[in-house]
Amino acid sequence: MEELHMAASAYYRNASNELxxxxxEFFHSMDANGDGGVSFNKFVQFFVHNGYNRVDRNFFRSLDRNGDGFLNFFEVLPFYYILKTGGVWCDYCGICLMGLYFTCVACFDNARARGNTYDLCSTCxxxxxxxxxxxxxxxxxxxCVLLQAKAGLPLLAGAPIFTG
Structure with a gap:
C-alpha cells in the first residue's frame, strides 16, 4: 500500500490545477461535515451512497497511514487514484489488489477488445x-512478470512461469 500512497501523491503533486x-472535491464529498477527516462511518456512507454493498475495514486501515481512525486528504488520495484508474480488484474475493497480483494472460491479451482482465490476489x-x-x-x-513479458523484456533465468 505504501507504493500506492506514494504514486497517488506523486500524481497529485504533478497534476494540473484542475485535476x-x-x-x-472528491475528498470533500467524503468529508461531508468538513472536519478535515473521513471516519470509517463516513467511508461506509460514501460506499453505500455510491452503490457498493461491501466495505472492507482492512482497506480503510491500509489507507489510514497514521492509524488515527480518520483519513486526511493525502490518505484519501490513493482511494481516489484507485477509483479514477479503475483499480484492480480480485475477481474472486473482491479485495483491492495493491502490489503483486496474478492476471490471466489470455484475458490480458484480449483486454482491448473486452475492456477488462481477470485478476486474482495471491491467496485466491x-x-x-x-x-x-x-x-x-x-x-x-x-x-510484474506479465508486464516484463508483454514489454518484450527478457525474463530472468529461472524466473517462475506457472501454469495450472
Whole structure:
C-alpha cells in the first residue's frame, strides 16, 4: 500500500490545477461535515451512497497511514487514484489488489477488445479458487512478470512461469 500512497501523491503533486481541484472535491464529498477527516462511518456512507454493498475495514486501515481512525486528504488520495484508474480488484474475493497480483494472460491479451482482465490476489490464486469459475485457468502470471513479458523484456533465468 505504501507504493500506492506514494504514486497517488506523486500524481497529485504533478497534476494540473484542475485535476488537483477534482481530487479536493472528491475528498470533500467524503468529508461531508468538513472536519478535515473521513471516519470509517463516513467511508461506509460514501460506499453505500455510491452503490457498493461491501466495505472492507482492512482497506480503510491500509489507507489510514497514521492509524488515527480518520483519513486526511493525502490518505484519501490513493482511494481516489484507485477509483479514477479503475483499480484492480480480485475477481474472486473482491479485495483491492495493491502490489503483486496474478492476471490471466489470455484475458490480458484480449483486454482491448473486452475492456477488462481477470485478476486474482495471491491467496485466491494459490488456493486455485478460479479454476471452477474462469475458463482460462491454465495460464496466469504475476503482475510484474506479465508486464516484463508483454514489454518484450527478457525474463530472468529461472524466473517462475506457472501454469495450472
Amino acid at each position: 488537483r481541484q477534482r481530487a479536493t 490464486y494459490e488456493a486455485r479458487r478460479h479454476q471452477q469459475q474462469h475458463p482460462h485457468h491454465n495460464y496466469f502470471l504475476d503482475s
